[in-house]
Amino acid sequence: MKKHLRFLIPLALLLVLVLFLGAGLQLDPREVPSPLIGKAAPGFALTRLDQPGTTVRRDDLLGKVWMLNVWASWCVACREEHPLLVAFSRDKLLPIYGLNYKDQRADGMQWLSRFGNPYDVSLFDSDGRVGIDFGVYGVPETFIIDKQGVVRFKQIGPVTPEVIRDKIEPLVRQLNG
Amino acid sequence: MTLLPEIGHFSLWLALGVALVLSTLPMLGAAYGRTDWMALARPAAASLFALVLLAFGCLVASFLRDDFSVLYIASNSNSALPFQYKIAGVWGGHEGSLLLWVQMLCVWMVAVALFSRHLPQALLARILAVMGMISVGFLLFMLLTSNPFDRLFPTPPDGNDLNPLLQDPGMVSHPPMLYMGYVGFSVAFAFAIAALIGGTLDATWARWTRPWTTVAWMFLTIGIALGSAWAYYELGWGGWWFWDPVENASLMPWLVGTALIHSLAVTEKRGSFKSWTVLLAILAFSFSLLGTFLVRSGVLSSVHAFATDPRRGLFILVFLTVVIGASFALYAWRAPTVGLGARFALISRETTLLANNVLFLVAAGAVMLGTLYPLLLDALGLGKISVGPPYFDSVFMPLMAPTLFLMGVGPLARWKQAQVPDLARRLQWAAGCTVIAALLTGWLAGEIHVVATCGLLMAFWVFGSVGTDFWERVRPQGKGLAEVWRRFRQIPVALLGMMLAHVGVGVFCIGVVMVKTYEVERDVKMRVGESTTVRGYTFTFQGTRDLEGPNYSATRGTVAVARDTHAVTVLYPEKRIYRVQQNPMTNASINAGLTRDLYVSMGEPVDNDAWIIRVYVKPFVDWIWGGCLIMALGGLLAVLDRRYRRNKEVKA
Numbered sequence: 095m096k097k098h099l100r101f102l103i104p105l106a107l108l109l110v111l112v113l114f115l116g117a118g119l120q121l122d123p124r125e126v127p128s129p130l131i132g133k134a135a136p137g138f139a140l141t142r143l144d145q146p147g148t149t150v151r152r153d154d155l156l157g158k159v160w161m162l163n164v165w166a167s168w169c170v171a172c173r174e175e176h177p178l179l180v181a182f183s184r185d186k187l188l189p190i191y192g193l194n195y196k197d198q199r200a201d202g203m204q205w206l207s208r209f210g211n212p213y214d215v216s217l218f219d220s221d222g223r224v225g226i227d228f229g230v231y232g233v234p235e236t237f238i239i240d241k242q243g244v245v246r247f248k249q250i251g252p253v254t255p256e257v258i259r260d261k262i263e264p265l266v267r268q269l270n271g
Numbered sequence: 272m273t274l275l276p277e278i279g280h281f282s283l284w285l286a287l288g289v290a291l292v293l294s295t296l297p298m299l300g301a302a303y304g305r306t307d308w309m310a311l312a313r314p315a316a317a318s319l320f321a322l323v324l325l326a327f328g329c330l331v332a333s334f335l336r337d338d339f340s341v342l343y344i345a346s347n348s349n350s351a352l353p354f355q356y357k358i359a360g361v362w363g364g365h366e367g368s369l370l371l372w373v374q375m376l377c378v379w380m381v382a383v384a385l386f387s388r389h390l391p392q393a394l395l396a397r398i399l400a401v402m403g404m405i406s407v408g409f410l411l412f413m414l415l416t417s418n419p420f421d422r423l424f425p426t427p428p429d430g431n432d433l434n435p436l437l438q439d440p441g442m443v444s445h446p447p448m449l450y451m452g453y454v455g456f457s458v459a460f461a462f463a464i465a466a467l468i469g470g471t472l473d474a475t476w477a478r479w480t481r482p483w484t485t486v487a488w489m490f491l492t493i494g495i496a497l498g499s500a501w502a503y504y505e506l507g508w509g510g511w512w513f514w515d516p517v518e519n520a521s522l523m524p525w526l527v528g529t530a531l532i533h534s535l536a537v538t539e540k541r542g543s544f545k546s547w548t549v550l551l552a553i554l555a556f557s558f559s560l561l562g563t564f565l566v567r568s569g570v571l572s573s574v575h576a577f578a579t580d581p582r583r584g585l586f587i588l589v590f591l592t593v594v595i596g597a598s599f600a601l602y603a604w605r606a607p608t609v610g611l612g613a614r615f616a617l618i619s620r621e622t623t624l625l626a627n628n629v630l631f632l633v634a635a636g637a638v639m640l641g642t643l644y645p646l647l648l649d650a651l652g653l654g655k656i657s658v659g660p661p662y663f664d665s666v667f668m669p670l671m672a673p674t675l676f677l678m679g680v681g682p683l684a685r686w687k688q689a690q691v692p693d694l695a696r697r698l699q700w701a702a703g704c705t706v707i708a709a710l711l712t713g714w715l716a717g718e719i720h721v722v723a724t725c726g727l728l729m730a731f732w733v734f735g736s737v738g739t740d741f742w743e744r745v746r747p748q749g750k751g752l753a754e755v756w757r758r759f760r761q762i763p764v765a766l767l768g769m770m771l772a773h774v775g776v777g778v779f780c781i782g783v784v785m786v787k788t789y790e791v792e793r794d795v796k797m798r799v800g801e802s803t804t805v806r807g808y809t810f811t812f813q814g815t816r817d818l819e820g821p822n823y824s825a826t827r828g829t830v831a832v833a834r835d836t837h838a839v840t841v842l843y844p845e846k847r848i849y850r851v852q853q854n855p856m857t858n859a860s861i862n863a864g865l866t867r868d869l870y871v872s873m874g875e876p877v878d879n880d881a882w883i884i885r886v887y888v889k890p891f892v893d894w895i896w897g898g899c900l901i902m903a904l905g906g907l908l909a910v911l912d913r914r915y916r917r918n919k920e921v922k923a
Contacts, residue, residue, distance in 0.1 A: 098603075098607045101546070101602060101603040101606045101607055102603045104550065104553075104554075104599045104602065104603070105596065105599035105600055105602075105603055108557075108592070108595050108596055108599055109596070111643075112588065112591070112592045112596075114643070114646065114647050115564070115588055115591075115646070116588055118646040119584045119585060119588060166659075168659040168660055168661060169659065170513055170515060170659075177855070204792075204794070207794045207883070208794045208874060208883075208885060209874075210874075210875050
């Protein structure tokens with residue numbers, strides 16, 4: 095009998111998998127509540143992607159409404175989002191800061207020159223420490239941070255034209271008063 | 272306004288009725304020995320095929336007639352769409368590609384009904400009944416959640432156009448090939464289930480299953496290669512594999528299918544691995560179903576995931592659970608009784624094949640883990656992450672290295688028991704040549720690189736060992752060249768097929784290594800008349816002009832390429848805007864060659880008339896797809912082997 099039990103292994107594995115897939119169906123891959131909303135953005139001091147000698151701190155950005163977009167050259171979904179971001183940056187609605195997440199400096203630079211650079215400045219977060227402070231689950235993610243340095247909005251996954259039109263633009267106008 | 276869509280819709284319902292009959296009566300007939308019920312299987316399969324073909328034809332005709340009163344056509348076609356892309360549009364979206372899936376299943380079903388007349392009646396009845404059950408599931412799925420014939424009122428004046436990414440010759444043929452492969456594993460699956468039910472799991476079962484599995488595997492290989500080639504020239508950034516969930520969904524059945532082909536060989540020749548082979552047959556098709564679920568349900572976000580709808584996901588999940596769960600339960604019940612087959616020693620061809628099987632399965636498991644991991648963490652409430660190429664590269668490569676090593680040893684090892692010193696002696700020349708060739712290639716390419724050398728060693732090892740195997744078989748024993756030819760004629764075609772397929776793997780491997788290590792990618796800002804030199808090729812930007820395509824407007828750049836002052840070619844990369852969806856598309860221009868591709872595509876216009884131009888030199892990149900093609904050809908040779916036909920003549 096014991097010998098026969100091993101023929102049941104595939105069935106058992108399948109059941110576990112099905113449970114997960116079933117649970118996965120209930121979830122929206124793009125929606126995650128963020129505990130950061132309404133709280134101060136985590137502090138950071140990172141070098142610029144293009145200038146390893148220049149450091150940017152969170153407090154340098156106090157007093158303006160800005161956007162933080164987490165990206166990486168290895169991230170396929172970022173390519174999907176990228177043209178939209180480039181177009182959005184032409185409107186100059188607010189400064190866009192990139193967080194180059196767990197990437198190589200050369201790869202990041204090359205990616206920007208290849209696909210266009212929507213960022214005013216990209217910050218280089220090679221070990222992902224700052225990303226973790228921001229609670230980054232998956233790349234890309236986008237945050238809107240107000241003049242007092244408080245996170246007001248978070249988008250998981252690529253931003254879409256609808257998100258820009260219905261959420262980001264009204265929010266930025268309101269924050270800029 | 273015609274009734275074509277209604278006819279199509281109606282024939283799908285009729286097809287469902289026939290499929291219900293096909294999946295029940297012959298199965299019961301086989302259980303109770305009712306010959307008249309079993310005899311229904313073949314005509315039912317034929318009528319199912321005819322009905323689905325009618326529906327498919329109605330959809331194609333409606334596409335060609337620009338019938339935008341059909342929702343699916345309105346969202347995937349346009350009156351200005353060129354003819355061949357209207358055809359491709361039939362499978363350009365969710366509903367149509369499902370219809371294609373069912374159509375392919377029916378093609379396989381009819382093929383089984385036609386070419387397996389020599390099988391025992393009960394077995395054939397069960398096989399067709401199992402395939403009938405699968406078609407019931409997919410027909411229901413289509414009719415309940417994704418009907419391609421739904422009407423749209425009011426009728427829009429024109430359609431929303433086919434996604435410009437799909438308007439490409441590669442996309443016309445990629446899905447049918449891929450689906451032929453995916454669905455083709457249903458034959459091996461049905462054979463396995465029928466054999467488990469009937470208790471006829473033996474060497475003849477393996478012999479019947481082998482050609483079907485090989486053909487399905489061949490189509491899948493070509494389908495994946497086409498998809499990869501499409502990504503290479505159509506997405507405009509020169510990559511050929513992205514470890515995207517949808518790509519992984521096609522790779523997993525391929526890996527398991529490859530394991531299955533090899534396992535079947537052992538079961539046919541030696542009677543061993545029976546319960547393992549039957550499990551692989553079930554798994555290969557299960558992975559096809561899982562792939563369908565991943566692509567259709569929207570549980571994972573992906574570059575080319577289709578429109579998502581939770582009802583669809585739930586339906587497929589339930590279907591998947593029923594089909595795979597029932598098969599595994601049947602397996603758990605019947606497999607313990609099939610016995611072990613011939614014994615073999617630790618060092619033997621059986622062992623190398625078993626090891627390779629395990630490696631392939633582990634590789635498929637690793638790909639599945641990487642694909643599902645984000646979903647698992649999410650379901651456990653541990654957060655959301657994305658797994659990128661770093662994971663797959665670091666897991667997949669170490670698994671493939673021993674696989675390729677064993678691929679060289681396996682065919683030379685003897686069945687049942689082999690001797691290590693004997694193997695080492697026979698393979699010493701292959702090993703020596705491998706090392707020299709790998710280092711020489713690195714030196715010729717300009718730099719000997721550690722990882723690249725490992726990859727090249729693997730590739731040349733495959734060539735060397737296949738060469739050794741071949742030479743041992745044709746080596747003349749005293750009588751000169753005529754003897755070589757005579758002995759060559761004696762090699763079974765199937766064996767030549769295997770050698771060819773293995774050479775294909777080596778060719779593929781060379782392509783991957785050379786591109787990964789020695790490619791040069793450069794993005795340069797160029798004004799008209801300026802030039803840049805990459806690996807000895809001088810690219811000169813000669814300006815742009817505007818032109819109008821049938822359904823797009825394009826800016827076409829002209830880039831002349833020269834080497835040492837003599838002209839090589841002129842490339843015309845394009846930036847296209849498709850009029851309906853207003854999507855910008857980058858069409859790369861490629862000068863393909865045996866040892867390198869010159870790849871030019873247009874980036875963004877900068878100031879005045881300067882453009883960012885992407886200039887790539889990709890060494891040996893075409894070997895990647897060439898290798899896949901050679902593998903598929905090897906599969907073709909294997910299927911053409913005389914013994915499958917002889918077998919049929921005797922039994923017919």
